[in-house]
Amino acid sequence: MLATCIRALPDEGCGLLLGTTPGVVLDVVPSANVAHSAKVYEIDPKVLLRTFRRADDEGLEVIGVFHSHTHSPAYPSPTDIRQAPDPTWHYVLISLLSVPADVRSYSVVQGQVAEEEVRVEEGTGSRVDD
């Protein structure tokens, strides 16, 4: 995720999280930011379709999305909250405001934001707890 976001600079970087519920990320799918902006992002619609189909084929689910904030903290902006597409998803924010980058995950349910614990488990995928 971090590599995707650094490569996307000066724009925001983004991608999808593929895994199983509850909150086990098994793969990260980088996407172009089709908004081509340092202030907003949009997942490439082709990546979106391909990833949902892959999830169906492999018995997985798209369980969230990550994106970077290049000059602001790792907290969902009003835009992020308003446009959060799925209340079951995990929204991972990567702030590149300082080094090292700050990586945090949130749930967004009916406009209410709650931070989640992120654990990196070597070789078993990463877990984002509710």
Next chain:
Amino acid sequence: MSAVLRIPTVLRPAMGGATTISVEGTTIGAVLSDVTERFPAVKGQLLNDDGTLHRFLNVYVNDDDVRYLGGVDAPVVDTDEITLLPAVAGGAW
């Protein structure tokens, strides 16, 4: 015979819970009219008031994004699979 519409998880509660449904119509606009008549609660998530596609909705006919096929005028035939996916977007603003 009719085309198949694949429904995203987030819209299923308002559309009867099914993963796919059969839909009628020879264009995407006609198909979405069929859907919104059957499931009025999702109209605001699919179409704008002027009948154009909602900005934050991606609609695909098979592998193709309908924005490149004429939007609501994109043709649909009986063997097509139509997929709805809400856009995934946001940002620091």
